[in-house]
Amino acid sequence: MFMKIVAGIALAIAALMxxxxxxxxxxxxxxxxxxxxxxxxxxxxxxxxxxxxxxxQAEAEAKVLADARSPRQCKTPKKQCSYGAGPAGEPCxxxxxxxSPELGVTIK
Numbered sequence: 001m002f003m004k005i006v007a008g009i010a011l012a013i014a015a016l017m018x019x020x021x022x023x024x025x026x027x028x029x030x031x032x033x034x035x036x037x038x039x040x041x042x043x044x045x046x047x048x049x050x051x052x053x054x055x056x057q058a059e060a061e062a063k064v065l066a067d068a069r070s071p072r073q074c075k076t077p078k079k080q081c082s083y084g085a086g087p088a089g090e091p092c093x094x095x096x097x098x099x100s101p102e103l104g105v106t107i108k
Contacts, residue, residue: 076104 067087074083074092079102081094088108093101 070108072106072108074104075107076102078102 069085071085072083072088074081074094076094076096078096079094083092083094083106086106088106090106091103092106093103096102
């Protein structure tokens with residue numbers, strides 16, 4: 001008797017999951033009903049930049065990415081220690097020889 005109840009519950013859950021998965025897709029099978037694909041107008045599409053502007057922008061982005069990934073040092077009044085990667089000029093701390101953190105600024 002117990003097995004019949006468990007089998008009935010499992011069958012009901014499977015049926016509910018099947019019905020819910022079928023109702024989420026629309027006629028095309030790729031989106032929910034009522035949701036239409038958005039189309040960009042010609043004015044909203046990105047316009048190609050001139051070659052000089054594109055080259056300068058690409059170089060600037062590459063420099064920012066390289067700066068964000070380059071190693072840096074934390075410079076305190078008494079010592080200097082490595083402090084991960086990222087831009088310079090952020091606050092940081094190094095452990096002093098006395099065992100307490102000393103505050104400093106990151107440098108390259």
